[in-house]
Amino acid sequence: MRGNIQRQVGVLILGLVVALMSYSVVRAPTEARAEQKPSEYQVTIQDFSFEPGAVRVPVGATVTWTNKDEEPHTVFSNDDVFKSKALDTDEKFSFKFTKAGTYKYFCSVHPKMVATIEVGSPDKKSAAMKMEDKKRGSD
Numbered sequence: 001m002r003g004n005i006q007r008q009v010g011v012l013i014l015g016l017v018v019a020l021m022s023y024s025v026v027r028a029p030t031e032a033r034a035e036q037k038p039s040e041y042q043v044t045i046q047d048f049s050f051e052p053g054a055v056r057v058p059v060g061a062t063v064t065w066t067n068k069d070e071e072p073h074t075v076f077s078n079d080d081v082f083k084s085k086a087l088d089t090d091e092k093f094s095f096k097f098t099k100a101g102t103y104k105y106f107c108s109v110h111p112k113m114v115a116t117i118e119v120g121s122p123d124k125k126s127a128a129m130k131m132e133d134k135k136r137g138s139d
Contacts, residue, residue, distance in 0.1 A: 039061055040062045041061055041062070041063045041064070042065075042066065043055060043064070043115070045066065045067040045069060045075075045087070045113075047069070048110055048112075049115075050107075050114075050115035052115075053116070054115065054116045055116070057097060057117060058120065059097060059100050059120065060096070061097055064093070065084070065092065065093045067089055067090065067092075068090070070089055071109075071110075073109055073113070074107050074108045075087070075093050076105055076108045077103050077105045078104045079104075081095075081103060082095040082105070097119040099119065100119050100120045102117075102119075104116050105117070
């Protein structure tokens with residue numbers, strides 16, 4: 001009888017150990033995702049345009065522009081927040097957005113090339129985005 005109780009206690013302890021190990025394996029990826037840095041966003045410069053022409057990112061995100069044209073291009077914000085050097089083919093420029101807002105930018109070599117970065121929290125729209133939604137009739 002005593003051996004039976006010891007066996008049952010041993011099985012119970014083994015079951016608890018397995019349950020705790022399983023919990024930590026399932027829990028670890030979730031915690032890692034919560035600690036990840038904000039995503040990086042890509043803009044391609046090609047055919048004398050920025051693609052996509054409008055990007056929505058959370059505060060803290062980094063945007064990287066890559067020139068795929070044979071011609072040099074720049075990335076200049078209208079309000080001088082960021083400026084790249086002239087980017088040759090396959091060269092990149094990155095900028096981390098630490099403040100919410102609307103950032104319009106252009107290529108100083110080809111000023112007709114324009115685009116926008118909308119920066120806000122991932123779950124809240126910036127005031128500029130809300131105004132744009134109202135103009136379109138959505139909320």
